[in-house]
Amino acid sequence: MEPDLFTAAAEERQEKDPAGSPLAVRMRPRALDEVVGQQHLLKPGSPLRRLVGEGSSGPAGPSSVILWGPPGTGKTTLAYVVSKATEKRFVELSAITAGVKEVRAVIDGARRAVGGYGKETVLFLDEIHRFSKAQQDSLLPAVENRWVTLIAATTENPYFSVISPLLSRSLLLTLEPLTDDDVRGLLRRALSDERGLKGAVALPADTEDHLLRIAGGDARRALTALEAAAGAALDKDEAEISLETLEETVDRAAVKYDRDGDQHYDVASALIKSIRGSDVDAALHYLARMIEAGEDPRFIARRLMISASEDIGLADPGALPLAVAAAQAVAMIGFPEAALTLSHTTIALALAPKSNAATTAIGAALEDVRKGHAGAVPAALRDSHYKGAGKLGHGQGYVYPHDVPEGIAAQQYAPDSLKDREYYTPTRHGGEARYADAVEWTRKHLGRKRS
Numbered sequence: 001m002e003p004d005l006f007t008a009a010a011e012e013r014q015e016k017d018p019a020g021s022p023l024a025v026r027m028r029p030r031a032l033d034e035v036v037g038q039q040h041l042l043k044p045g046s047p048l049r050r051l052v053g054e055g056s057s058g059p060a061g062p063s064s065v066i067l068w069g070p071p072g073t074g075k076t077t078l079a080y081v082v083s084k085a086t087e088k089r090f091v092e093l094s095a096i097t098a099g100v101k102e103v104r105a106v107i108d109g110a111r112r113a114v115g116g117y118g119k120e121t122v123l124f125l126d127e128i129h130r131f132s133k134a135q136q137d138s139l140l141p142a143v144e145n146r147w148v149t150l151i152a153a154t155t156e157n158p159y160f161s162v163i164s165p166l167l168s169r170s171l172l173l174t175l176e177p178l179t180d181d182d183v184r185g186l187l188r189r190a191l192s193d194e195r196g197l198k199g200a201v202a203l204p205a206d207t208e209d210h211l212l213r214i215a216g217g218d219a220r221r222a223l224t225a226l227e228a229a230a231g232a233a234l235d236k237d238e239a240e241i242s243l244e245t246l247e248e249t250v251d252r253a254a255v256k257y258d259r260d261g262d263q264h265y266d267v268a269s270a271l272i273k274s275i276r277g278s279d280v281d282a283a284l285h286y287l288a289r290m291i292e293a294g295e296d297p298r299f300i301a302r303r304l305m306i307s308a309s310e311d312i313g314l315a316d317p318g319a320l321p322l323a324v325a326a327a328q329a330v331a332m333i334g335f336p337e338a339a340l341t342l343s344h345t346t347i348a349l350a351l352a353p354k355s356n357a358a359t360t361a362i363g364a365a366l367e368d369v370r371k372g373h374a375g376a377v378p379a380a381l382r383d384s385h386y387k388g389a390g391k392l393g394h395g396q397g398y399v400y401p402h403d404v405p406e407g408i409a410a411q412q413y414a415p416d417s418l419k420d421r422e423y424y425t426p427t428r429h430g431g432e433a434r435y436a437d438a439v440e441w442t443r444k445h446l447g448r449k450r451s
Contacts (some may be wrong), residue, residue: 005310006011006400016025016442017218022223022224023044023196023197023223023224023226023227024219024220024223024224024227025067026195026196027189027190027193027195027196027223027379028077028080029080029081030080030081030084031075031081031085032048032049032081032085033082034051034081034298035074035077035081036074036178036182036183036185036186037073037074037175037178037179037182038073038074038078038175038176040176041078041173041175043079044065046077047065048065048078048082048172048173049169049374051065051086051149052081052082052083052085052086052171057240058377059178060302064143064149064150064151064152064166064169064170064171065149065150065151065152065171065172065173066128066152066153066154066158066167066169066170066171066172066173067072067151067152067153067154067163067173067175068153068154068155068156068157068158068172068173068174068175068178068310069155069175069177070155070175070217070218070296070353071155071177071179071218071220071221071334072178072218072219072220072221072222073176073177073218073219074175074178074219075126075153075175076092076124076126076150076153078120079092079124079151079153080124080150081123082151083122083124086120086122087111087119087151088119088120088121088149088193088263089113089119089120089122089123089124090121090122090123090124090393091106091109091110091122091123091148092124092126093106093123093124093126094125094126095123095125095126095127095128095129095130095135096127096129096130098125099135100134100135100138103125103135103138106121106123107123107141107142107148109121109143109147110123110142110147111147114147114155118124120148120149121147121148121149121150122149122151123142123151124151124152124153125139125150125151125152125153126153126265127153127154127155128152128153128154128161128162129154129156129157129161129162132420133163136162136163136166137163137165140166140169141319142167143166143169143170150170151163151219152170154294154430155331156331158180161407166351173339177217177296177334178218178219179216179217180212180217182217182219183212183215183217183219183222184208184212186219186222186223187203187208187211187212187222187223187226188203190223190226191203191226193329197226197227197230200234201230201233201234201238201239201240201241202239202240202241203226203240203241204240204241204242206243207229207240207241207242209246210243210247211225211226211229211246211260212228212294213293213294214294215294216295216296217296217324217441224296225246225249225250227417228249228250228295229235229241229245229246229249229250230250231320231420232245232249233245240352254351254412257389258328260350263354266289267286267289267293268286268290268299268300268303270282270286271283271286271287271290271300271303271346272306272307272311273319274286274350275304275307275346275349275350276307276311276353276354277352279348279350280346280347282349283347283349283350284343284346287300287342287343287346291335291339291342297330297334297335297338297339297342298327298330298331300325300330300342301323301327301330301331301342301345303324304323304326304327304342304345304346304349305320305324305327307323307349307356308320308349309358310356311349311354311355312349312353312354313355313356313358313359314355314358314426314431314432314435315352315353315354315355315427315429315430315432316352316353316430316431317431319352322348322349323344323349326341326342326344329341330342337447341346352430352432353429353431353432354429354430355426355427355429355430355432357424357425357426357427358424360425361423362423363426364423365423366420368421373415374415374417375414375416375417375418376415377415378412378413378414378415378416379394379397397411398411399411406445407430408442408445408446410445410446410447411441411446414444422443424439426439
């Protein structure tokens, strides 16, 4: 069966039996005005508005759109709304399971639809970053000739995961993580809406707050958890979803933690200070609190990267590459598996030798620059590759370090006013001890006077 026929059949079944569809599907917006969040993309005259025909007196809307954002922020929803608003055929493919054969089948079907009964096709391609270069190349003719309106979704940076020819032919729209207020509004609508729970149960404030923490800005996760908890409450003949019922349903205890308030910053601060203080057990405790409260794993990974440079530096030169690798892994796999990566990194950073010498070094250098201690670049160091540079004396007298014994050329590199200034004061903690020896040796061979 062709992918577009399968999708059409699935939509027909959903419309005939909406109660049999998941709550997240039933609550899918039918128009752009029902979309939760992403207001920066929904302003009058925006590309999405023009794509559905609003403000059609202006330039035509884009023929290809790439939606980039975290899971649960509405990428599939926006594609669906566009197809409904424009009354176009809606075909959904996932790059996880589809290949070139399926893409070509959709494109052929789209061309027949246009030629046969004049109906255009919206092709929604989820997780386009999983397509190889050759697979993405197969989309180019359809995009170039406007045989389909391509709406591709990705959770990864498209500048690295989407081929340049496709990216240049597409409008890139970045979706922001949903706020708690966005998700709260969606939950309340689902509780009362005829397509949702129709007022069958109530959601007390404490349960709602915990549900928001569980969701972590993911609308699909929020609605899935709400549906499961509502079903459990109704099975127990309860008129409202208690916190205990929600905890039993999602198997997650309520953690007192406000992702937008003091607790957010207090716990994040405690994590970093515990790492700095080399208390691995305390660091793991605060990490667990952040994970269990639904903190964005990318936020945690960013804090660990900062800690690796700020508090460890060259005492363990491998700390920063580890933290960067962890951040990349977290972005690719997400929770729950990302918890293992964050634990791995937190333990390594907490037990690493510590040095803030790199932090204080750049701080001192920045302070001098901000005070105006810049000075002219020595003539020997200036660019001498362009015509006329020699007449200005640029590059004259420069000694190429590789041509002298020991690879150190005793010449002035800093501006005159800073020629003897020393910013880096290494410790002898861990691996930085060898840098302490190296900086002492190089300064001596450079003929520097001690400041």
